Amino acid sequence: MRAFLAVCANDLRQRMRDRTILLLGLLGPFVVASVVGLAFGSGAKINAAIVVADLDHSEQSQQLAAVFRQEGGLGEIVDLKEVDTEDAARDEVSAHSAGAAVVVPAGFGAAVASRQNTPVTLTVLVDPASTIEASVAEGVVRRYLGGIATVRLAYATAASTGATAAELESLPPPDPRDPLELETESVFQLSAVDYFAPAMGLMFLYFTVLFGAATFVREERTHTLSRLAVSPSRSVDIIGGKLAALFVIGLIEMAVLIAATSIVFDVPWGGLLPLAALVVTTVLSAIGLTALVSAVSRTEEQARSIGSAVILSLALFGGQFFMTAGAPQVFLDIQAATPTGAALIGFTDLMIAGGSATFATVWWPLLYTGLFGLATAAIGAALFERRMHR
Amino acid sequence: MDSARCVARGLRKAFGDLVAVDDVSFHIDSGEVYGLLGPNGAGKTTTISLVVGLLARDGGDVSICGDDIDAGAKVRAHIGYVPQEIALYTELTAAENLRFWGRMYGLGGSELNARVAEVLDLVGLAERAGDRVQEYSGGMQRRLNIAAGMMHRPELLILDEPTVGVDPQSRNAILTDVERLGASGMAVLYTTHYMEEAERLCDRVGIMDSGRLIAEGTRRELIGSIGEDDRIVIGFDHGTDLSAATDVLNAVAGVRGVTVDGAEATVLASDGRVVLAHAVRDLSAAGLGVAAVELQEPDLESVFLHLTGRALRD
Numbered sequence: 001m002r003a004f005l006a007v008c009a010n011d012l013r014q015r016m017r018d019r020t021i022l023l024l025g026l027l028g029p030f031v032v033a034s035v036v037g038l039a040f041g042s043g044a045k046i047n048a049a050i051v052v053a054d055l056d057h058s059e060q061s062q063q064l065a066a067v068f069r070q071e072g073g074l075g076e077i078v079d080l081k082e083v084d085t086e087d088a089a090r091d092e093v094s095a096h097s098a099g100a101a102v103v104v105p106a107g108f109g110a111a112v113a114s115r116q117n118t119p120v121t122l123t124v125l126v127d128p129a130s131t132i133e134a135s136v137a138e139g140v141v142r143r144y145l146g147g148i149a150t151v152r153l154a155y156a157t158a159a160s161t162g163a164t165a166a167e168l169e170s171l172p173p174p175d176p177r178d179p180l181e182l183e184t185e186s187v188f189q190l191s192a193v194d195y196f197a198p199a200m201g202l203m204f205l206y207f208t209v210l211f212g213a214a215t216f217v218r219e220e221r222t223h224t225l226s227r228l229a230v231s232p233s234r235s236v237d238i239i240g241g242k243l244a245a246l247f248v249i250g251l252i253e254m255a256v257l258i259a260a261t262s263i264v265f266d267v268p269w270g271g272l273l274p275l276a277a278l279v280v281t282t283v284l285s286a287i288g289l290t291a292l293v294s295a296v297s298r299t300e301e302q303a304r305s306i307g308s309a310v311i312l313s314l315a316l317f318g319g320q321f322f323m324t325a326g327a328p329q330v331f332l333d334i335q336a337a338t339p340t341g342a343a344l345i346g347f348t349d350l351m352i353a354g355g356s357a358t359f360a361t362v363w364w365p366l367l368y369t370g371l372f373g374l375a376t377a378a379i380g381a382a383l384f385e386r387r388m389h390r
Numbered sequence: 391m392d393s394a395r396c397v398a399r400g401l402r403k404a405f406g407d408l409v410a411v412d413d414v415s416f417h418i419d420s421g422e423v424y425g426l427l428g429p430n431g432a433g434k435t436t437t438i439s440l441v442v443g444l445l446a447r448d449g450g451d452v453s454i455c456g457d458d459i460d461a462g463a464k465v466r467a468h469i470g471y472v473p474q475e476i477a478l479y480t481e482l483t484a485a486e487n488l489r490f491w492g493r494m495y496g497l498g499g500s501e502l503n504a505r506v507a508e509v510l511d512l513v514g515l516a517e518r519a520g521d522r523v524q525e526y527s528g529g530m531q532r533r534l535n536i537a538a539g540m541m542h543r544p545e546l547l548i549l550d551e552p553t554v555g556v557d558p559q560s561r562n563a564i565l566t567d568v569e570r571l572g573a574s575g576m577a578v579l580y581t582t583h584y585m586e587e588a589e590r591l592c593d594r595v596g597i598m599d600s601g602r603l604i605a606e607g608t609r610r611e612l613i614g615s616i617g618e619d620d621r622i623v624i625g626f627d628h629g630t631d632l633s634a635a636t637d638v639l640n641a642v643a644g645v646r647g648v649t650v651d652g653a654e655a656t657v658l659a660s661d662g663r664v665v666l667a668h669a670v671r672d673l674s675a676a677g678l679g680v681a682a683v684e685l686q687e688p689d690l691e692s693v694f695l696h697l698t699g700r701a702l703r704d
């Protein structure tokens with residue numbers, strides 16, 4: 001145990017003298033998350049800027065506009081602006097100050113209320129670059145029109161079966177609110193910063209920890225490995241101590257990232273205990289890969305290039321570079337099979353679950369990254385041990 | 391053999407077709423400095439690696455202070471190992487290095503601190519204790535390399551060519567350190583390809599060549615074993631009668647032969663020091679002017695040359 005602690009402390013001391021590690025590990029993810037934050041609107045949730053031009057001023061047109069304002073529903077992500085003319089709406093979209101506009105023409109309310117086959121017209125103006133706004137606006141309009149069609153069908157059916165005028169009158173008017181709330185919510189829950197804070201954090205965590213593989217090979221080059229091997233310490237203490245140092249560095253790095261992004265960007269990391277557990281197993285997965293990379297690298301240069309190759313492939317498939325919501329299922333399956341992807345899914349699931357997150361929310365990422373880390377660490381350490389006593 | 395700190399029997403190691411160590415046996419007692427003398431590639435480092443368990447043996451066995459080297463990690467606590475290369479953390483200070491290596495051998499607390507100070511003092515680096523090793527000169531790094539192997543007061547100290555690449559002054563300091571350690575009762579295994587180091591330090595020397603231990607003994611025993619004579623080279627004053635001188639020299643007891651070359655005579659004798667004294671006395675009694683005298687005794691270099699037909703250093 002004394003040897004384990006001595007090796008761990010010794011490695012930490014050396015790493016702390018290396019400024020580049022500190023910069024890369026602590027500032028790196030923060031800088032990248034900030035840049036992403038700036039690019040996507042600094043830290044706030046995605047705001048879908050939508051304009052409604054109500055030329056009708058009827059009960060029905062107000063109902064439609066209210067859908068976009070609904071609290072706990074679209075109101076959470078839509079920034080609604082009402083204008084008086086179609087031209088004003090068009091200007092807003094052309095000037096990119098709104099991503100989409102819904103034009104409600106005069107006579108809309110009467111047409112809806114008529115329950116006859118009077119055509120109901122709604123115009124949606126979209127900025128093709130603003131896919132989120134466009135799909136939200138179109139979605140709302142389609143649902144609304146669908147609701148009208150349903151009511152009209154019910155009316156026609158009732159009329160053809162001989163219902164009285166009073167009975168027909170009692171059929172419900174279309175209510176656009178009910179079916180609209182939930183569908184949009186799950187897709188747009190995370191802002192870009194929320195997503196990229198863990199995504200980039202994971203990539204930088206892997207960089208700092210995997211580059212630690214070079215310190216194993218380095219001990220060989222500097223012959224300190226022979227000296228360690230001849231000491232009365234067990235190899236498991238020596239290798240374990242070195243991995244433990246990287247583990248501590250990884251934990252610190254993740255803690256700083258989580259603290260900083262939640263303060264600066266309001267990233268909602270989720271429940272503390274499941275989050276802490278996921279951080280531990282995630283760092284463990286990086287440690288395991290480090291042990292493997294150490295075992296197969298002959299030179300420090302090799303350790304770093306193998307490490308980089310591993311990190312970049314994992315980052316690509318793990319969804320570190322782009323938001324994966326909506327990607328094909330095959331890709332999502334591959335993502336879940338990479339340790340970085342599984343961890344990222346875990347972190348974002350914790351954010352989505354918010355206050356109701358428990359260990360059960362992330363049981364799979366926890367189990368997967370934890371077991372992955374332990375297994376690879378055991379294999380890597382066993383392989384490296386053979387280099388100490390040949 | 392109670393006092394045996396290190397016993398190696400029939401050590402063998404091959405790298406592919408190359409037999410780097412071939413049936414090597416030796417033992418080292420406490421207080422004894424044992425030298426492995428041999429040219430580059432003789433197999434000294436490989437032998438040491440087998441002794442400390444860094445390399446797996448193809449044959450033979452090793453016991454350290456009575457325990458088999460394979461008996462477990464604890465056996466290695468008897469050994470202080472100083473590799474041929476500098477094996478230190480160069481971005482740490484000397485004191486940090488020593489503290490770390492001390493901990494790896496189970497030292498701690500005030501004992502560790504005291505020992506760090508003591509060892510730094512011993513190798514003359516106390517004043518530079520807080521400097522990073524990368525700022526040290528080569529000679530200082532060498533001495534710290536040795537210091538790191540002595541932290542835990544090992545019973546057997548193994549030094550692999552500790553003076554390679556060191557200036558004469560540092561080298562002398564290192565040799566003095568080793569002499570002191572031997573005198574303190576530590577057993578020392580010392581490898582070198584410098585004949586003078588082996589002669590100065592080692593109680594017994596094993597001469598290695600091409601993986602084999604080709605001779606072993608004290609310096610006297612080794613030199614005696616090759617039966618080579620001492621040579622006395624005598625330079626005469628200008629105009630001296632050299633044939634008269636040759637007669638005088640041949641008459642001195644113990645002289646085995648005299649050859650003359652110019653104004654110089656070379657005398658072969660089994661005990662050069664005694665013959666030299668008598669020769670000078672008899673020459674001056676005969677009125678023959680001696681300008682210079684040099685005694686050339688055979689050394690370990692001559693032993694190596696005699697045994698292998700090659701010089702130690704090519």
Ligand SMILES: Nc1ncnc2c1ncn2[C@@H]1O[C@H](COP(=O)(O)OP(=O)(O)OP(=O)(O)O)[C@@H](O)[C@H]1O
Nearest residue numbers: 405410428429430431432433434435436437474583
């Ligand atoms: N790991 C290895 N793989 C292959 N050959 C090796 C290995 N280590 C040593 N050798 C070979 O074994 C022989 C003995 O090498 P060794 O290092 O023991 O010599 P040495 O006496 O210590 O030489 P030097 O004075 O140069 O240090 C050499 O021919 C060397 O090339």
Ligand SMILES: [Mg+2]
Nearest residue numbers: 434435436474
């Ligand atoms: Mg050597």
